[in-house]
Amino acid sequence: MKIDVRLNGRDTAWEAPAGATLLAVLRDGGPNPARMISVKRGCETGDCGACTVLLDGQPVNSCVVAAGRAHGHEVTTLEGLAADPLMISLQKALVDHAGVQCGYCSPGMLISLYHLLRECRAAGVRPDDHAIREALSGNLCRCTGYVKPVAAAAAVAAALEAVQAAAPGKGTVAS
């Protein structure tokens, strides 16, 4: 089937088998895979989150989403956020806090955390540890024990809040 999708900000047409998953087309499946290799093939049952991408801005497990589901929609992978300031600060924080060990879960974690922090920034709220852990509930990590990734996200959230406090009216709740 032909799938028209906006991938990382660019209009793209995929030719994919009718039963393909979004993961397969993004990574290595079908006649013309997109080769987005940040999207990891993990459990393929929607449990581990290594294949997390944004579909219309919402985090999804691309291994249990049909490729056809993306027709007419917008898909964002880590590749598409490489120059995004928020994503860059998250990546730096994850490294600084030693929140990356084997690294296999990192792209999925970064997508989930990026989504959380962007939503919180828009709402003018700072996520607490519970909200960060909830956001990571779909990302399995067997190395870090989650403590360091959570600390990294909390550090970025604190920095965002400081920036917002310095620039009132931009993203803060109007009173």
Add this chain to the structure above:
Amino acid sequence: MWDLKEYRIAGSAGEAVAMMRRGPGKGVYIAGGTDLFLFPPTCDYVVDINHAGLSDIVGSPDGDLFIGAATTLHDLATNPLVNRFAGGLLSEAAAHCGNRPVRSTATIGGNLCNALPSADLAPALLALDAVCYIADEDSQESLPLEDFFTGPRKTVLDGRLLVGIALSAEAAKRRALARRLTRSAEDIALVQVAVALEVIDGRVGAVRIALGSVAPVPMRAMLAEAQIEGELLSDLTPDRLADAGLIAASECDPIDDHRASAEYRREMVGVLTRRVLASALAWNPSDDKEGGAA
């Protein structure tokens, strides 16, 4: 990979049914797909209903709710109308399903049409007297959710489309609570109990006790309900609630599997029913002021 010949995208409910009935071969409706990709059914085509206008939650001025079948679990968990309906019973059930990325695409219709005995939303919806709206090419039908499930992974649909779920404003006022027992937070529930009841002038009105994961289909424990309905609050001693729990336990029909034994599940139906009833009866007494309770 799922061996499909065709992926059809429907632009309306009517078109979805027409695409399903057109053949050739066997078709399956798809919305979120999170369950379908785990165990892809053998079929020739799927009909995607995500563009069929079935993803909205609509409240009527009277307080009724209509929830489109393709509404995601994340929307159910966060929608203000659903958050306020019967103490947010349905929102809470949705928030417990899977994990955050699963809830972005998994839908209420998928949870019900997949028809697992452990369907996470079913007990809450049964306790709130949910009504299913079903469309065929030239007919519409509505029926209570209790009559929707016909067995494990089986429903009354037979090629028809579940369009959405309606909840009546009457149920919005109920005191509603649920408990679920799992081995780990994201595992399938071993036992689910949802209770919704109304208290008028110190007396219990309508009572719903719904059970999940303990019978071939999600079910109501009607004999246990009858023990509580119409009783004075002051007569409902801990012993009476324990009795109601035992009756609910006798009504269910659990199986042994690798998660838990039937005996354990049945025992836990009794315990959870007693506890949830007790909490619901004692819950937020200030709510009853308008009912004029002495």
